[in-house]
């Protein structure tokens with residue numbers, strides 16, 4: 184039992200240390216030299232859309248969009264700060280002021296143009312149907328695809344185009360082209376629609392037997408959106424684009440990635456060295472663990488008073504019972520994903536604050552219930568015995584009730600720790616560069632989802648497995664010792 | 670001397686009082702017995718005397734002082750309680766059960782508290798149990814530990830609720846013997862329905878029936894008076 188107590192205080196120390204580290208970490212890696220009077224232009228992109236934007240061999244952002252953004256930055260005299268963001272939430276992020284613009288190959292559509300102002304197009308592309316070379320369904324254009332499964336990336340224009348113009352096609356939406364390629368390889372879909380340039384590049388990169396069929400479904404203009412009220416920035420971007428076009432910069436960038444003369448050149452070919460991959464995964468995992476440790480520390484500290492309030496409300500505590508009860512039930516009864524999105528976009532918190540805050544209060548909600556039932560398991564006679572020995576309320580709680588409640592609560596608390604550690608995977612959605620986002624960036628270049636998602640799963644398991652073992656060991660130990668004397 | 674004056678107690682949400690205007694005097698004797706059938710209100714009375722329940726009306730005085738006006742530390746020094754279920758702290762060793770309150774409440778240095786606790790355990794013949802946990806000792810041993818824990822505060826009076834309920838005939842006899850020994854320093858008030866045991870240890874007592882004092886005086890007389898077949 185004595186040794187046991189030591190372990191508990193060690194755990195505390197670790198939790199607090201982790202909290203400190205996580206709190207002192209800056210939310211973004213800032214560009215080193217910011218001019219005070221000239222704030223960097225915050226540019227969002229996914230970093231998962233090669234060759235337009237992706238992470239290169241050195242693990243840095245590169246691609247057509249990145250070069251265009253940097254050229255624009257040079258012309259308007261502002262440093263560019265890239266904000267990697269998931270495609271699903273990228274427009275909302277712009278509207279919510281998370282960044283100033285998106286240079287990430289966004290097509291100009293009427294729907295989007297109602298929400299934001301677009302610059303003049305900086306390139307043109309178009310939708311193209313690709314199928315497996317074997318072409319078992321014998322389709323040669325999109326018009327022959329009715330009743331067949333055609334894939335598109337969730338949220339991209341192609342999905343809406345197909346829904347509206349080819350209602351009889353069974354559109355299978357997936358998170359990225361990586362998943363789509365897997366599906367087509369297994370011939371579980373007939374084909375997919377994506378950008379002609381990107382698609383061709385990706386197929387070559389992944390070395391897949393896919394071919395374009397039919398003409399372009401439509402062509403689209405790719406522009407740079409800014410918020411409606413940001414007219415000054417729109418003007419600057421348009422002027423910069425005009426200059427880039429006039430002085431041949433745009434042509435050079437285009438040549439670099441798509442020009443026939445440069446295909447032998449490595450510029451457009453994205454590969455990643457193992458060292459970069461390892462570094463990215465480990466860095467991402469460190470962030471994951473940091474978030475988990477910080478949220479758990481916050482959650483545990485808040486869970487103790489909440490558990491007490493939930494246990495046996497009386498006197499002044501009664502006022503707090505219903506508010507706490509409601510918050511705890513609400514947090515437990517709503518998806519963490521929605522809570523994360525709400526904190527990030529709804530409350531406008533930075534991704535790190537939103538992640539740690541949301542997961543922290545979630546941990547609080549679950550741990551408060553565990554602590555409540557731990558407190559409930561302590562016999563009322565213990566409180567009377569403490570009072571008979573002249574202990575006051577605080578002493579009774581600290582020395583008699585809490586140690587017993589905590590011991591009972593340890594195994595389920597461990598399970599909370601495991602569950603929350605796994606929940607950190609969700610924060611990828613709000614653009615925190617944790618391990619899953621890093622893995623997605625790697626996969627968008629290497630096209631090896633099986634390998635890298637498995638790596639990430641193993642990384643989680645390495646952390647959660649000992650915790651699970653520890654939980655069941657403690658559970659057994661507590662059951663053996665038993666401490667109720669009847 | 671514990672004086673009970675017109676004491677009534679009604680449990681919240683109950684309409685019948687459990688104690689009905691009781692008046693009694695427990696003289697400061699070695700062992701005093703509070704007797705009565707199950708459900709007669711003995712534990713309720715004990716809880717009132719121990720300040721765990723606030724009387725609905727009436728008052729209790731210990732050695733001339735109204736317990737309602739006593740300061741908590743003074744009161745717990747005056748009167749100790751050992752519960753029917755003992756309520757030892759299961760997460761603490763026997764020794765720590767004894768030293769916790771002296772150290773944390775009465776600011777006794779831990780070393781001194783340990784020394785006193787070991788002496789106390791030795792006096793009760795369970796010195797070798799100091800490092801065990803409550804789950805690792807027998808019922809009779811646990812009883813001694815509970816009494817030792819109460820005695821650490823050196824109270825003048827000590828209430829014992831049903832002290833023999835978990836003991837067999839032999840341990841009851843042993844218990845009676847060392848209780849008599851201890852009672853030279855501390856006055857014990859035993860609450861029990863075990864009449865033979867009461868006869869072994871106490872000279873005087875009261876008999877409760879249905880919230881009233883039915884008899885008071887010498888235990889032998891009480892037994893004859895109530896003519897209660899013993900269990």
Ligand SMILES: Nc1ncnc2c1ncn2[C@@H]1O[C@H](COP(=O)(O)OP(=O)(O)OP(=O)(O)O)[C@@H](O)[C@H]1O
Pocket residue numbers: 680681683687705706707708709710711712713714862
């Ligand atoms: N918390 C309570 N609320 C309401 N009624 C109670 C409560 N505790 C006890 N009673 C009732 O008060 C009466 C006296 O109970 P009490 O526990 O004082 O009896 P007792 O003499 O100690 O009995 P036993 O010998 O079985 O321990 C019983 O009728 C019981 O049902």
Ligand SMILES: [Mg+2]
Pocket residue numbers: 711712713831
């Ligand atoms: Mg009783």
